Amino acid sequence: MSRIRTWTADLVLGARLAVGDRNTPWGRLALMTVGIGIGVLVLLISASLPTWMERHAERTAGRHMELTYETEPAASTAVLGLHDSTTFRGQRITGRLLQPQRPDAPLPTGLDHYPAVGELIVSPALAELLARPDSALLRERLPGTVTGTIGDDGLLTPAELHYYGGASGLTEQAASIRVVDHFGETYRPPSYGESTWLLVLIGACALLLPVVVFVISTTRLAEAARQRRLAALRLVGASAWQVRRIASGEALVGASTGVLAGWALFLAGHLAFSRFETSFVSVFVSDITPVWWPAVLITAGVPALTVLISLAALRGAVHDPLRSVRQATPIRRRLWPGAAALVLGIAGLVVSRMPLGWDSNVWGALVVLAVALVLLSVPLLLPWIVENVARRWHAGPLAWQLALRRLHLTSGTAARSVSAIAVVVTGIIALQTMVASLEQQVAEHPSEPRTASISGREDGSGRDGLQQLRTELAALPGVVAVSGHHQITLQAGPDRSTYAVIADCDLITRLGMAPDCRDGDTFAASAGSDGEGEPPRTGETWTVGWPGGSSAETPGAGASWTVPPLRPTQPRNAERNMLTPAGLLITPAAATGIPLEPRNVDIRIELAATTPQDLVERIRNLVEATLEQGEVSDTVAAGPVVPTATLQLVKTGLLAGALVVFSLIGCSLLVTAVEQIHERARPMAVLGAVGAKRSTLVWSAFLQNAVPMLLATAIAVPAGYGLGVLIYVTDFAEIPALDLPGTAAVLAFAAVSVLVVTALTAPTLSKAMNSDGLHVE
Numbered sequence: 001m002s003r004i005r006t007w008t009a010d011l012v013l014g015a016r017l018a019v020g021d022r023n024t025p026w027g028r029l030a031l032m033t034v035g036i037g038i039g040v041l042v043l044l045i046s047a048s049l050p051t052w053m054e055r056h057a058e059r060t061a062g063r064h065m066e067l068t069y070e071t072e073p074a075a076s077t078a079v080l081g082l083h084d085s086t087t088f089r090g091q092r093i094t095g096r097l098l099q100p101q102r103p104d105a106p107l108p109t110g111l112d113h114y115p116a117v118g119e120l121i122v123s124p125a126l127a128e129l130l131a132r133p134d135s136a137l138l139r140e141r142l143p144g145t146v147t148g149t150i151g152d153d154g155l156l157t158p159a160e161l162h163y164y165g166g167a168s169g170l171t172e173q174a175a176s177i178r179v180v181d182h183f184g185e186t187y188r189p190p191s192y193g194e195s196t197w198l199l200v201l202i203g204a205c206a207l208l209l210p211v212v213v214f215v216i217s218t219t220r221l222a223e224a225a226r227q228r229r230l231a232a233l234r235l236v237g238a239s240a241w242q243v244r245r246i247a248s249g250e251a252l253v254g255a256s257t258g259v260l261a262g263w264a265l266f267l268a269g270h271l272a273f274s275r276f277e278t279s280f281v282s283v284f285v286s287d288i289t290p291v292w293w294p295a296v297l298i299t300a301g302v303p304a305l306t307v308l309i310s311l312a313a314l315r316g317a318v319h320d321p322l323r324s325v326r327q328a329t330p331i332r333r334r335l336w337p338g339a340a341a342l343v344l345g346i347a348g349l350v351v352s353r354m355p356l357g358w359d360s361n362v363w364g365a366l367v368v369l370a371v372a373l374v375l376l377s378v379p380l381l382l383p384w385i386v387e388n389v390a391r392r393w394h395a396g397p398l399a400w401q402l403a404l405r406r407l408h409l410t411s412g413t414a415a416r417s418v419s420a421i422a423v424v425v426t427g428i429i430a431l432q433t434m435v436a437s438l439e440q441q442v443a444e445h446p447s448e449p450r451t452a453s454i455s456g457r458e459d460g461s462g463r464d465g466l467q468q469l470r471t472e473l474a475a476l477p478g479v480v481a482v483s484g485h486h487q488i489t490l491q492a493g494p495d496r497s498t499y500a501v502i503a504d505c506d507l508i509t510r511l512g513m514a515p516d517c518r519d520g521d522t523f524a525a526s527a528g529s530d531g532e533g534e535p536p537r538t539g540e541t542w543t544v545g546w547p548g549g550s551s552a553e554t555p556g557a558g559a560s561w562t563v564p565p566l567r568p569t570q571p572r573n574a575e576r577n578m579l580t581p582a583g584l585l586i587t588p589a590a591a592t593g594i595p596l597e598p599r600n601v602d603i604r605i606e607l608a609a610t611t612p613q614d615l616v617e618r619i620r621n622l623v624e625a626t627l628e629q630g631e632v633s634d635t636v637a638a639g640p641v642v643p644t645a646t647l648q649l650v651k652t653g654l655l656a657g658a659l660v661v662f663s664l665i666g667c668s669l670l671v672t673a674v675e676q677i678h679e680r681a682r683p684m685a686v687l688g689a690v691g692a693k694r695s696t697l698v699w700s701a702f703l704q705n706a707v708p709m710l711l712a713t714a715i716a717v718p719a720g721y722g723l724g725v726l727i728y729v730t731d732f733a734e735i736p737a738l739d740l741p742g743t744a745a746v747l748a749f750a751a752v753s754v755l756v757v758t759a760l761t762a763p764t765l766s767k768a769m770n771s772d773g774l775h776v777e
Contacts, residue, residue, distance in 0.1 A: 014249025036258025110154015429720025
């Protein structure tokens with residue numbers, strides 16, 4: 001029991017030293033609490049990722065319906081349905097038309113009843129969109145009137161635009177999706193590709209490493225004062241293990257309050273977002289719940305890591321306490337740890353690009369390890385660079401000499417205060433390099449005509465929807481040209497099929513397939529055919545099928561068509577285009593024996609450089625009214641407008657993250673600067689008494705903050721750019737350009753943080769220069 005009491009007393013003494021010393025600035029403990037708390041918050045959010053993935057899979061399974069063509073028709077089908085999706089002003093809107101087949105049909109999650117024909121049950125975000133005055137075109141397009149909203153458990157995200165509508169008259173053959181027993185009966189979670197997991201791992205590495213570095217640098221705040229205090233205990237008779245236990249108790253205070261602060265921030269954010277959740281949130285807050293074992297590991301591991309870091313830093317105070325007490329010149333640092341990490345990281349990235357037949361897991365681990373080594377080399381190199389700059393550059397004004405002398409004595413403290421920001425800036429510069437290269441590609445991409453494409457199926461009424469759409473589309477303001485054709489599949493047995501295109505001579509001639517086309521001709525284009533078996537021959541009878549598979553329920557499917565005399569095309573004289581995959585090119589007069597109903601429609605529209613507002617939405621409404629399952633490909637923004645806006649959003653997010661990190665490190669710099677002023681109160685007072693100018697000491701304090709920050713950014717910029725180049729050229733051929741505006745913004749953040757810290761420490765510095773400082777004990 002005596003040993004337990006002794007250990008407890010040592011830990012309590014360490015805790016008292018952390019919070020009970022009258023000379024201990026409370027700002028240091030507060031910053032340590034905030035810094036570790038933010039790190040714990042990020043780690044808890046990361047530990048919630050498996051829970052989010054699991055619940056996302058449950059939400060998906062709760063409304064999943066199997067595709068009808070994947071299995072044989074079932075006698076006891078419970079629900080039949082159709083996909084019915086659209087796009088409105090760049091926003092994808094997904095929907096399903098459902099038809100229950102029996103009274104006890106299961107419901108998808110989020111619904112308490114099935115909508116009747118003409119009714120819609122929509123997500124809250126879609127209800128908000130439909131309620132806007134400028135959404136009239138979308139309300140016209142959706143097949144029904146809104147009568148209810150989908151529950152949260154039936155949505156993948158709060159901002160999802162999804163709806164259910166009622167359907168009638170569906171059969172097993174006409175439906176595209178169905179449920180036999182319950183929703184999600186055939187759902188299998190998606191298996192992500194190797195590249196996706198690699199991106200996730202690299203992203204996690206770039207996110208968590210700065211957090212770990214920040215926690216470590218926060219833990220070692222005021223390390224010099226703590227080492228002198230513990231070295232004094234060692235000199236008055238405390239044993240080495242007793243000093244280590246006292247240091248552990250001192251470190252546990254900041255670590256414990258930091259862990260509690262991290263959990264408090266996580267729970268407060270969880271509560272706040274759950275109460276004020278909006279459709280702009282991309283995830284449900286209830287899904288962000290840490291897995292229990294990583295949460296326990298974080299809660300217990302962060303204090304343990306803090307104690308280990310503190311004990312590792314105590315080697316000098318334990319083995320050579322006189323050096324710490326006398327504030328002797330520290331032992332010179334070595335270059336090889338940081339240089340070795342940098343060289344190994346670069347070598348790993350270079351080797352990963354070599355075609356050596358890598359196993360996917362080994363290759364992914366190699367790339368992630370290489371990125372981690374490059375990022376970690378920055379904080380490892382920074383103390384050595386600060387020490388050597390301070391040791392060699394002696395000449396200069398008095399303020400410069402005072403600053404460099406202080407940096408020479410405390411290079412580790414100065415480097416640690418900015419090491420986390422160096423790691424973050426390295427990652428930001430790497431990402432900015434890739435974003436800048438994409439921007440450059442978009443800007444250099446040749447301007448192309450603005451186009452849209454339409455695909456769908458004739459509606460089965462017997463009218464020619466292709467011709468009607470071409471006429472109505474050509475009449476819209478802003479439409480320059482419209483061209484289109486039909487597509488059909490022809491079959492001559494189980495092993496013979498061909499893909500045929502029905503197009504007028506104007507399109508065939510314009511695309512260079514047959515210069516002397518006449519209506520009534522049929523051309524054999526077997527060189528580019530996309531079919532099976534032997535190509536069609538003149539006089540053969542083929543069966544009309546549905547593109548993608550025939551169905552007896554489809555009107556017109558199964559009709560016979562005899563191949564007329566064939567003429568050859570000239571595909572070698574034409575560029576590859578939308579007609580080259582066809583095995584047959586049929587003009588309208590030659591296709592009179594092919595019914596309209598099983599034909600697919602393909603239309604290409606060229607738009608003017610400036611088009612009326614909502615032109616694309618008007619096109620979608622025409623397609624919805626004319627074709628079955630018509631889709632408009634949103635390719636009208638072929639220019640750089642949309643990509644540039646997206647990339648600009650990414651750049652803004654990166655700069656916002658940099659601003660937050662610089663603010664945190666600015667707080668660290670502030671506390672470090674204030675502590676150094678308190679530690680040097682007597683020398684400051686002596687300088688003031690002998691007539692030293694206050695401006696000289698202020699400039700000295702500014703340089704003590706500016707030099708480490710400048711060196712950190714000087715390392716981070718080339719390291720980040722080099723890392724971005726190495727990652728970029730792994731997948732692309734061209735060397736990306738450095739994002740000069742983004743880099744300048746990051747450097748501006750650094751300069752502002754130094755100026756703010758210097759301004760905030762000026763009052764403390766002025767007070768330290770008073771004659772009262774001569775009486776400091």
